[in-house]
Amino acid sequence: MSHPLEPLFALQKKDLKLIRILREVQDIPKRRGDIEAQLSGAKKKLEIALDSRKHTEASLHDIENEIELLNERVVKYKQQQMEADSNEQYRAFVKEIGTVEAEIKEQEEKQLSLMEAFEQGKTIEQTCREQLAREQGSIADEIQELDERLSELNERADRMKADRRRVAENCDRSLLQKYSRILNNKKDAAIVLVESGGHCGGCHMKLPPQAINDARNPAKVVGCNFCGRIVYNPALDR
Numbered sequence: 001m002s003h004p005l006e007p008l009f010a011l012q013k014k015d016l017k018l019i020r021i022l023r024e025v026q027d028i029p030k031r032r033g034d035i036e037a038q039l040s041g042a043k044k045k046l047e048i049a050l051d052s053r054k055h056t057e058a059s060l061h062d063i064e065n066e067i068e069l070l071n072e073r074v075v076k077y078k079q080q081q082m083e084a085d086s087n088e089q090y091r092a093f094v095k096e097i098g099t100v101e102a103e104i105k106e107q108e109e110k111q112l113s114l115m116e117a118f119e120q121g122k123t124i125e126q127t128c129r130e131q132l133a134r135e136q137g138s139i140a141d142e143i144q145e146l147d148e149r150l151s152e153l154n155e156r157a158d159r160m161k162a163d164r165r166r167v168a169e170n171c172d173r174s175l176l177q178k179y180s181r182i183l184n185n186k187k188d189a190a191i192v193l194v195e196s197g198g199h200c201g202g203c204h205m206k207l208p209p210q211a212i213n214d215a216r217n218p219a220k221v222v223g224c225n226f227c228g229r230i231v232y233n234p235a236l237d238r
Helices: 005-082 087-168 173-186 209-214
Strands: 191-195 230-232
Touching: 005 087, 005 173, 005 191, 005 230, 173 230
Parallel strands: 191 230
Antiparallel strands: none
16 A cells, blocks of 8 residues: 655655755846945946046146146236346345245145055056956856856746646645745755654654554555654555
């Protein structure tokens, strides 16, 4: 006499494979999102480098204008110095010229620092562009692989669902409903084998002697008192 759990156990093998496939299908969008986030990070780095370089460039332009204005003031003061009517006026222009020239020197030092920063910024920008180009190529390949994998998995899942329906037709309706409830709850297995020593193959707890004896009887369906899974041992159902 065959055990009524035999077709259910065969169904479970298909279901567990299908579950693994569907889990991978569900995971692919997350993996795709992680990959796209890497690209967004590279784009953000480039944007920051561009903004920094543009800011430095604007600051350089401002300092160049400032130095030009200061030099014009020096020329003006020197001209006025030559036209001074007294020593006091002459000394005043000397002091004013010295003050402006000191400011020019200070601005030129800032200009030099900004020029160095500008060159460094261009190097960083170029590095970011190259990194973005590399990641765009790599990520495009990875996304294509994921899309191909998703298509393959969906096709396999469709075939397995059709195969599952055929196998389910040979299962007892009431047992199939019980099996489905347990599988939805446990996710890993609804029907488990009796392990060596009389332990449940799901939770690994020691089964009562009566449960082990009942597992030999094809007329009975035994559930584990600890985890609720259906206990099955094809070696004992003869």
